[in-house]
Amino acid sequence: MTQNIINSDQHDIVTADWLHSHLRDPQLVIVDCRFSLADRDLGKQQYADRHIEGAYYLDLNQDLSSPVQSHGGRHPLPDIDELATKLSDIGIVSGETMVVAYDDSRFAFASRLWWLLHYMGHGNVAVLDGGFAAWRSHDYPTTNITPPMRIGKFTPQLQTESVVDIEMVKARKDLPEVVLVDAREGDRYRGEREPIDPIAGHIEGAVNYPWMELTDAQGFVVKDQGDRWQSIANAEEIIVYCGSGVTACVNLLALKLVGIEAKLYAGSWSDWCSWL
Incomplete structure (x- = not known):
């Protein structure tokens, strides 16, 4: 079995320096979670303009929530099977892959993915301290290129x-x-x-x-x-x-x-x- 590069049960927060030092690790998947409640397309636009090299984008409304109903709240939990497929498509393997989520909103949206992964039985996940701004402040690599899909296998084990x-x-x-x-x-x-x-x-x-x-x-x-x-x-x-x-x-x-x-x-x- 592939060894985890970090155990997020002890490290739920990672620094920009840590992420940069592990950027080429094949067992790492980075997810951009930037979003704006006032402008639901802003996060996707920001990602398209510039994001951490190798990062994928997951949208709060389209990926991390399900459609709004009469009851159940404004951001109901997503369809778990659909989300599991999306996680597999960006290379996440249950229990193995290290996932780092980031946003530019003081963890407001990255923590949603952090929690969802824990809820789905995947504890190897952390949030980037300082978010995208911290990454940019170090002049670490960014790009406007969307990385290709990867082969993963995410099997939810709901908590x-x-x-x-x-x-x-x-x-x-x-x-x-x-x-x-x-x-x-x-x-x-x-x-x-x-x-x-x-x-x-x-x-x-x-x-x-x-x-x-x-x-x-x-x-x-x-x-x-x-x-x-x-x-x-x-x-x-x-x-x-x-x-x-x-x-x-x-x-x-x-x-x-x-x-x-x-x-x-x-x-x-x-x-x-x-x-x-």
Whole structure:
């Protein structure tokens, strides 16, 4: 069996220097996850203009989500078989290939792929610290050439315990051993501003840990994450949500970095408020 070049159970974040030093490794696949909620074509345009050499592009709406329905949130989880085929087509082999995801939005979209791969049973995945800007700041190689498809074999092994639906949230959110975490910005959590969903506010009982607090303004991981999560570290169960199940994955990454496992309410507030 091919040896992994890195075990992301211990290294969920990699630096631009690390990625550059492994750029030619045949067991590495790089995925560009840049996206804009305000302009759904912007990420693809940015990728076409310039991306890390050898990187493939996966789109939040088209690849990392399934079509929106009446309920289930604005970014429902993707069809797993379809995503597995796409992962195979860019050379990912289950349990072997090292995957590095990046964006330019403080992990907002790269962490979605990071979480999805873990959910599908592939733990050998990391997010690029500082994103595309960090790569460019070193003048490391970029290109506008899309790499050819590769031969991989991705067989999902779903970790179903890592995701919950609205019924499970209703049943468990008020239990004393459960903590429900809202990952949105404070003003959205408090209901002072709601730019996307039709109803403002948060799920009753949720505590607020804004997703942007994992990184600084340049998109680099802030140290001392353990202190940030100390007050809920001993909870038996942590469920994280955001607006649509995307940026909640940043908090799931943050928790993983300090050794805390948590679950995703995939539909998040956009699902919850669709029933109100």
